[in-house]
Amino acid sequence: ILNVEQSPQSLHVQEGDSTNFTCSFPSSNFYALHWYRWETAKSPEALFVMTLNGDEKKKGRISATLNTKEGYSYLYIKGSQPEDSATYLCAFDSSGNAGNMLTFGGGTRLMVKP
Amino acid sequence: GAGVSQSPSNKVTEKGKDVELRCDPISGHTALYWYRQSLGQGLEFLIYFQGNSAPDKSGLPSDRFSAERTGGSVSTLTIQRTQQEDSAVYLCASSPGTGLNIQYFGAGTRLSVL
Numbered sequence: 001i002l003n004v005e006q007s008p009q010s011l012h013v014q015e016g017d018s019t020n021f022t023c024s025f026p027s028s029n030f031y032a033l034h035w036y037r038w039e040t041a042k043s044p045e046a047l048f049v050m051t052l053n054g055d056e057k058k059k060g061r062i063s064a065t066l067n068t069k070e071g072y073s074y075l076y077i078k079g080s081q082p083e084d085s086a087t088y089l090c091a092f093d094s095s096g097n098a099g100n101m102l103t104f105g106g107g108t109r110l111m112v113k114p
Numbered sequence: 115g116a117g118v119s120q121s122p123s124n125k126v127t128e129k130g131k132d133v134e135l136r137c138d139p140i141s142g143h144t145a146l147y148w149y150r151q152s153l154g155q156g157l158e159f160l161i162y163f164q165g166n167s168a169p170d171k172s173g174l175p176s177d178r179f180s181a182e183r184t185g186g187s188v189s190t191l192t193i194q195r196t197q198q199e200d201s202a203v204y205l206c207a208s209s210p211g212t213g214l215n216i217q218y219f220g221a222g223t224r225l226s227v228l
Contacts, residue, residue, distance in 0.1 A: 006156075032214060043118070043219040044205070051214070089157060093215055101147070101170065102217060106156030 002026055004092045006105035013080050014113050020076045021108040023090030027071035032093040034102060035064055035075055039086040047075075047088075080112045116140065120206050120220035127196055128228055135191045135223045139208030146189050147209075147217060148181055150202040157205070163189065164211065196227045 004025045013019050025033060032051045038044040048057040053068040061078045077084055087109045091102035119138040127133050139146050148160040159173040163183045174180070178196075183189040193200055203224050207217040 034216065036219075041221070043221045044207075045219070046216045049214045049216060091217075095215075100145075100164070100215060101159060101162055102215065104149075104157040104159070 002092060002094065002103040004090065004103050004105040006090055006108050008108060009106065010109040010111070012111045012113065015080060015082060017080050018076070018078045019080055019110070020074050021088065023073045023105050025071050025092040026094070027069060029094040030068045031095060033066055033073050034091040034093065036089040036091065037086045038089060038107070044089060082112045082114050085110055085112045118206055118208055118218050118220035120223050122223055123221065124224045126226045126228065129198060130195055132192065132194045133196055133225065135204050135225070137189045137191070137206030137220060139187065139189070139206070140218055142210065143208035144186070144211030145209040146183055147207045148189070148191050149205045149207065151205065152202040160191070198227050201225055201227045
């Protein structure tokens, strides 16, 4: 059983605050690390897929970093907005085989107050 | 449509009844996954299909749960003799089976067992 953990479980911030949360995963048999955003009543959507140690990805105000040697990834949101409120899921891919399973973390639920 | 489609979006049933949940993946995607999220829990893997291979059923919580995928496309998840602990959001995802294994999710079916 692969252990993928996310912290914190939930987070309340004020509009305009910057925030970050963590995904930890096994440091062996790493192939890729995915981040998804899941807004209430919508489908989870892929944000980033990272494969290389030291990778940094950015999409607007959201960015992510990856450390495969120590087994963690950080997701950062700069200047949070109410529309950023969602559950952020990370998922670990150990297989390298497209179409194989991902192991998801429990998610971080972010609530941004206007 | 272009995305993963799930039906029904909401289902309320009585304890002991059988339910069927449907997933229509993105056309051409060879891999199909079922997950569920119970209240306050993370995303729990249930079953996955890849091409013509035997499905990976390792996540099914009991023998009351079964799934099939007909013609490599539409999938049905069946829960027999539903129990209150089966109440959850059931998510389906598909992936192309090549490349970085990004999963594309449907909006889910919210199952409530009374």
